[in-house]
Amino acid sequence: MPTATLSPLRQAQLTVSPVDRAQYLSASDLYGGRSFLQAPSWAQVKAEWRSELLAWRDADQQIVGTALVLYRSVPRLRRSFAYLPEGPDIDWSEPSLDRWLTPLVDHLAAGGAFAVRIGPPPALRRWRAGTLKAAAGPSLRIGHVLPDLVEPMGSSVSDRLRTLGWRRCGEDGAGGDAQPRFVFQVPLQGRSLDELRSGLSSEWRRNLNKSVRSGVETRMGTEADLPTFHHLLGVTEQRNGFRLGRSLPYYQRQYRALNAEADGRMRLYLASYQGEVLAAHTMNVVGRRVWYQCGASANHRRDVRPSHALQWRMMEDAHRLGAAYYDMRGISDCLDPGRREFGLLRWKLGTGGEVVETLGEWELTLPGVVNQTLHHAMQRYRNR
Numbered sequence: 001m002p003t004a005t006l007s008p009l010r011q012a013q014l015t016v017s018p019v020d021r022a023q024y025l026s027a028s029d030l031y032g033g034r035s036f037l038q039a040p041s042w043a044q045v046k047a048e049w050r051s052e053l054l055a056w057r058d059a060d061q062q063i064v065g066t067a068l069v070l071y072r073s074v075p076r077l078r079r080s081f082a083y084l085p086e087g088p089d090i091d092w093s094e095p096s097l098d099r100w101l102t103p104l105v106d107h108l109a110a111g112g113a114f115a116v117r118i119g120p121p122p123a124l125r126r127w128r129a130g131t132l133k134a135a136a137g138p139s140l141r142i143g144h145v146l147p148d149l150v151e152p153m154g155s156s157v158s159d160r161l162r163t164l165g166w167r168r169c170g171e172d173g174a175g176g177d178a179q180p181r182f183v184f185q186v187p188l189q190g191r192s193l194d195e196l197r198s199g200l201s202s203e204w205r206r207n208l209n210k211s212v213r214s215g216v217e218t219r220m221g222t223e224a225d226l227p228t229f230h231h232l233l234g235v236t237e238q239r240n241g242f243r244l245g246r247s248l249p250y251y252q253r254q255y256r257a258l259n260a261e262a263d264g265r266m267r268l269y270l271a272s273y274q275g276e277v278l279a280a281h282t283m284n285v286v287g288r289r290v291w292y293q294c295g296a297s298a299n300h301r302r303d304v305r306p307s308h309a310l311q312w313r314m315m316e317d318a319h320r321l322g323a324a325y326y327d328m329r330g331i332s333d334c335l336d337p338g339r340r341e342f343g344l345l346r347w348k349l350g351t352g353g354e355v356v357e358t359l360g361e362w363e364l365t366l367p368g369v370v371n372q373t374l375h376h377a378m379q380r381y382r383n384r
């Protein structure tokens with residue numbers, strides 16, 4: 001297991017220290033916008049974790065990078081696991097990543113962290129919808145298909161992290177990612193709504209037209225509509241054989257926390273037919289970045305295609321917000337049409353977007369026998 005080697009040299013150019021919420025938010029668009037999982041409000045959503053807001057400063061004391069760190073403490077020990085979901089927000093294009101990561105690791109080690117997990121934002125590979133549709137077959141996975149684009153920056157960051165002793169999660173059978181490694185994105189920048197609609201598959205356009213002819217109505221909901229969303233989510237989980245395990249209070253806390261930080265940061269969309277809500281989806285917005293987070297729908301009247309109407313409404317709103325992509329979040333890497341998980345990917349492929357493989361999450365064990373023992377025990381627990 002790779003172990004960190006803390007440099008005895010302190011990088012004079014960059015230092016890491018805690019900052020308050022106002023300072024953190026003032027540096028919200030340093031490198032194209034941070035993930036909603038790096039917003040201060042996300043710490044309120046994850047109430048079972050302790051949190052800290054950090055900033056990198058240059059020699060002139062200007063903030064040049066930020067990170068929300070979530071800490072999970074070990075009972076009765078002054079040790080914790082440090083997690084930076086889809087972060088930190090730093091200049092990942094810089095060749096000397098140790099200038100950024102060494103002061104971060106030093107700060108976390110001083111606070112008692114036994115291991116660190118980060119989620120570097122750069123993309124690694126991309127596949128167009130048409131490429132994966134043509135390649136689908138028994139026992140196939142996305143990684144078996146040659147990508148349409150390999151991102152040089154993502155490949156470079158991966159190599160640099162390995163050189164610095166970081167390990168990609170899921171390798172060697174030791175724990176997987178907490179956040180999705182494969183996501184689906186619909187490019188919006190430079191495309192009109194007509195072009196976006198023409199990019200949909202013929203099946204998707206047919207279903208969207210059917211929802212319009214049937215009279216499906218869409219609207220943006222309020223916190224008062226969350227119980228309806230949560231009920232439909234339970235129906236969806238049972239139908240599709242998965243369990244998120246999130247309570248109604250969890251979504252209420254998320255809705256309040258994110259929207260208190262910025263109005264419209266979390267949005268709830270509803271699709272109704274003859275006065276009955278048949279589908280409800282959530283969307284998160286940070287600046288000009290937009291994510292579809294969670295979708296739910298009823299078992300009946302699926303023939304009127306409420307989810308197609310809702311997704312199109314959300315794509316339209318993302319387009320109006322000036323988003324470069326409509327991010328539909330995580331997908332399975334399964335390309336086997338005979339498996340249930342392929343169904344969701346097939347539905348998303350119909351939007352004409354692309355599959356993006358991110359760098360995934362990376363972990364580093366801090367020096368010391370105790371730290372190595374704790375991290376190994378945590379990995380065994382997660383795998384179990």
